[in-house]
Amino acid sequence: MTLLSVQDLTVTFRTRGGPVSRxxxxxxxxxxxxxxxxxxxxxxxxKTTLALSLLRLIxxxxxxxxxxxxxxxxxxDLLRLSPAELRPVRGxxxxxxxxxPGSSLNPVLTIGAQxxxxxxxxxxxxxxxxxxxxxxxxASVGVGDAEYRLDQYPHQLSGGLRQRAMIAMALAGNxxxxxxxxxxxxxxxxVQAQILDLLADLKRRLGLAILFITHDLSLAAGVADRVAVMxxxxxxxxxxxxxLFAAPSHPYTAALLAAIPRVDRPARRLxxxxxxxxxxxxxxxxxRFRPRCRYAWARCADEPPLQEAGPDHQARCWLINEPxxxxx
Amino acid sequence: xxxxxxxxxxxxxxxxxxVAMLAPLLAPYDPAAQLDLLGGRLLGPSLAxxxxxxxxxxxxxxxxxxxxxxxxxIAALAVLLAVTLGTxxxxxxxxxxxxxxxxxxxxxxxxxxxxxxxxxxVVLALWNQGGVVALVLVLGVTGWFGTSRLVRAEVxxxxxxxxxxxxxxxxxxxxxxxxxxxxxxVAAPIIVTAALGVGNTxxxxxxxxxxxxxxxxxxxxxxxxxxxxxxxxxxxxxxxxVPGLAVVGTVMAFSLLGDALRDAxxxxxx
Numbered sequence: 099m100t101l102l103s104v105q106d107l108t109v110t111f112r113t114r115g116g117p118v119s120r121x122x123x124x125x126x127x128x129x130x131x132x133x134x135x136x137x138x139x140x141x142x143x144x145k146t147t148l149a150l151s152l153l154r155l156i157x158x159x160x161x162x163x164x165x166x167x168x169x170x171x172x173x174x175d176l177l178r179l180s181p182a183e184l185r186p187v188r189g190x191x192x193x194x195x196x197x198x199p200g201s202s203l204n205p206v207l208t209i210g211a212q213x214x215x216x217x218x219x220x221x222x223x224x225x226x227x228x229x230x231x232x233x234x235x236x237a238s239v240g241v242g243d244a245e246y247r248l249d250q251y252p253h254q255l256s257g258g259l260r261q262r263a264m265i266a267m268a269l270a271g272n273x274x275x276x277x278x279x280x281x282x283x284x285x286x287x288x289v290q291a292q293i294l295d296l297l298a299d300l301k302r303r304l305g306l307a308i309l310f311i312t313h314d315l316s317l318a319a320g321v322a323d324r325v326a327v328m329x330x331x332x333x334x335x336x337x338x339x340x341x342l343f344a345a346p347s348h349p350y351t352a353a354l355l356a357a358i359p360r361v362d363r364p365a366r367r368l369x370x371x372x373x374x375x376x377x378x379x380x381x382x383x384x385x386r387f388r389p390r391c392r393y394a395w396a397r398c399a400d401e402p403p404l405q406e407a408g409p410d411h412q413a414r415c416w417l418i419n420e421p422x423x424x425x426x
Numbered sequence: 427x428x429x430x431x432x433x434x435x436x437x438x439x440x441x442x443x444x445v446a447m448l449a450p451l452l453a454p455y456d457p458a459a460q461l462d463l464l465g466g467r468l469l470g471p472s473l474a475x476x477x478x479x480x481x482x483x484x485x486x487x488x489x490x491x492x493x494x495x496x497x498x499x500i501a502a503l504a505v506l507l508a509v510t511l512g513t514x515x516x517x518x519x520x521x522x523x524x525x526x527x528x529x530x531x532x533x534x535x536x537x538x539x540x541x542x543x544x545x546x547x548v549v550l551a552l553w554n555q556g557g558v559v560a561l562v563l564v565l566g567v568t569g570w571f572g573t574s575r576l577v578r579a580e581v582x583x584x585x586x587x588x589x590x591x592x593x594x595x596x597x598x599x600x601x602x603x604x605x606x607x608x609x610x611x612v613a614a615p616i617i618v619t620a621a622l623g624v625g626n627t628x629x630x631x632x633x634x635x636x637x638x639x640x641x642x643x644x645x646x647x648x649x650x651x652x653x654x655x656x657x658x659x660x661x662x663x664x665x666x667x668v669p670g671l672a673v674v675g676t677v678m679a680f681s682l683l684g685d686a687l688r689d690a691x692x693x694x695x696x
Contacts (some may be wrong), residue, residue: 155595189597201588206610215606216596264592271597 101307102129102152102171102192102275108164109144109151117379121147123331124167126404129275134301134308136318136339138354139328142375145311148328149279152176152309153188171275189271190220197280199260203252209236209263210248213270220271235266240296258289265296269304276300277309282317294321316358319343324410327351330376330386333404337411347413350387385414393423429690435683439621442676446495453488457646460484477668480654486664489646490672496641497648498676500562501627507566509573509620513609516577521585521604531578534571542568543633550639561640565627573619580612614691618684625680632673648673 109122121144129135139145150156151163154176169176171191176184188194196202204212213232217223223231229248236244239262252260261281268276278297282290298321300306312318318325319339326336327350335348346352356369373390376382382389384399391398397416407413417424445452454475460482467483477486519530545568553560584590585608593603634640635649643650648669655665 150591153595155591185597185599187597188595194592194595196588196592198588202592204589204593204607204611206613207606215598215602219596219598219602267592267596 099131100128100170101131102309103168104128104148104152105168105170107148107151107167107169109147109156109161110164111161111378113160119378120331120381121378122151123378123381125328125331125333127326127333127336129307129309130324131274132301132305132307133323134298134310134321136310136312136322136325137328137333138312138315138318138325140313140354140375142378143328144331144378145313145328146279149194149277149309149311152277153192153194154184155188155194186220189216189268189273191273192275192277193268193271193273194277194279195261195264195268195281198284199257199264200252200284202264203260203267205252208249208251209255213248213263213267216267216270232266232270235269236263239263239266239269239300240292241266256289257285258292261285261289261293262296265293265300269300269306273306275307275309277311279311280313281310283312290317297321315343315354327354330381331378332386332414334387334415335407335411335413337408337413341408341411345408347407347411347418348387348415349391349393349417351413353392385416393417393425395423429686431682431686432690435679435686438679439683442494442679443498445491446498449491449495453485453491455485455488457484457488457492458644471664478662478664480651480665481658486651486668489651490648490668493646493648493651493669494672494676496558496645497628497631497673498624500558500565500631500641501624503562504565504569504627504631505620505623507562508569508623509616510570511566512570512573513577513612513616515570516574516579517581517604517609517612519574520578520581521600521608523582527578531575534574537568538571543630546630546634547637547639550634554639558641558645561631561634565630569623569627573616573623576615576619577612580615581608584608584611614687618688618691621680621687622684625677625684628676628680629673632669 104125104127107122107125108120111119111121113119125144125148127137137145137148147156152169154163156163163177165177167177171187176187179187203209210229210232213235214225214228217228217231221228233244233248236247241247241259241262247255247259247263255263281297282293285293294317297308297310301308310318310322322339324336325339325342326333327348328334329350335342335346335351342351343355346355353369353371357371359368371390376386376389384401385391385394388394388398402414402416404412404414405418407418467479467481471478475485475487477490480486480489515530515534519527546564549564550560553564590603590607593607631640632647632649632652635647636653638653640649641647651669652666655669658665
């Protein structure tokens with residue numbers, strides 16, 4: 099059942115005197131109850147803007163979320179809520195964690211103070227009860243010696259512990275959706291794996307739906323139930339993880355997969371996608387991947403719709419209609 | 427955080443306030459008592475009067491101590507008022523942005539265009555029955571413009587920081603984010619300006635009292651003592667020099683504190 103549904107989300111940024119940028123341009127996406135959906139794309143494709151827009155956290159102005167889009171959570175259109183109605187959704191319905199736990203924790207407050215604060219913003223617990231809950235939260239995200247950690251400052255914790263503390267903060271309002279924006283990018287590889295395990299564990303244990311945003315398809319492969327691939331402000335393909343990796347339908351997804359170095363194959367030159375990602379001020383006309391696509395032909399001057407490429411699998415590509423062009 | 431200079435400056439400032447608060451115990455005489463109008467005027471330093479007496483035969487040391495009490499409390503309260511106002515306005519402007527920010531900051535620009543001393547002279551000359559309360563209010567209300575600019579600039583960079591975004595993303599109320607997440611991160615520069623501000627305000631209050639519109643006789647004040655003493659510079663120079671040195675020493679103690687705190691807290695000066 100769909101918990102969070104994004105339909106045709108468009109976000110524009112107006113720069114003074116400059117061109118209007120559209121980092122998210124007609125993106126659609128559904129997050130099901132209790133699933134881990136990975137949103138994958140390269141830098142500048144609009145992933146983070148999309149994540150922030152879900153809770154209306156982009157600065158407005160200069161940013162603007164086009165009112166023709168819809169973000170439906172639990173029956174309410176988040177784009178039409180008043181600020182007072184939106185506040186309990188933030189942290190209480192949908193929580194967000196960021197890339198660098200070092201900068202997303204307040205340096206002058208203890209871990210405990212920060213977790214307690216979120217607990218108290220979303221419950222009626224008194225100080226003592228909130229502290230007990232904060233201790234429980236820290237323990238539940240794998241922070242050992244939680245009582246001691248409560249009184250420590252962020253700079254006294256390692257990167258991995260900080261991200262765990264940040265996750266504890268995010269869980270403090272009992273959200274049903276956790277948006278994790280590149281939560282492991284700032285961490286060591288071993289710690290990265292632990293945090294991914296933690297996210298998978300939270301999904302199972304709490305039935306949390308997780309939107310996991312990453313530029314790294316191989317990370318998505320490890321934990322995701324479904325994967326959505328974003329390119330140039332749009333979702334170009336989405337499918338169950340196993341299917342997406344086995345049979346990518348969009349040439350962009352296929353090219354990304356081909357660019358992952360493999361340890362189980364003989365070494366060869368890494369394949370790269372030619373060209374640069376387009377700038378958000380000037381998306382290509384027609385199919386946005388056309389200038390970099392090896393299969394592009396005349397029909398790609400018209401933008402393909404998101405169409406069925408298989409069971410629960412959609413992609414924006416004309417190759418679905420003319421599979422023979424994919425060639426041998 | 428606690429460098430040797432900070433400790434030294436804190437000790438000096440604490441010492442000043444202790445002396446000021448204990449003035450009634452330390453002062454050998456009533457500062458207003460005219461002890462001996464016939465033979466006790468303009469006496470030089472002696473055991474009975476360590477700093478001599480003035481032209482009304484009042485004990486200079488007693489007046490100096492009571493003057494310290496008044497000067498230091500006026501300065502502290504005025505700066506407290508100024509810093510509170512400046513922080514509130516700076517926080518509001520920096521967090522709200524947009525037209526609120528523009529309105530507040532253009533107001534501050536306009537206020538800063540008026541020379542503060544002239545403004546003070548005009549207001550205090552018109553409000554001449556206000557006494558010490560008026561002095562504190564007027565010094566406070568005219569003293570917050572610089573602080574508000576400083577706080578606004580800091581807040582503008584802070585509000586783009588991830589932890590403020592994270593606090594918003596997790597549903598904390600705006601007021602709480604302002605007071606608990608943004609404000610403590612601006613505390614260091616605020617405390618530095620406050621320390622420097624107290625020194626400046628002591629100087630300003632002395633200047634106003636010297637002109638006769640600050641602390642008014644018979645209340646003892648350093649500025650007034652200098653003013654009275656200047657007539658006797660040739661015959662009894664300690665009359666003006668003693669309170670003058672007191673002002674200089676106090677201002678230096680606060681400047682030292684402000685500078686030491688800034689050096690200790692500001693990573694750019696290390």
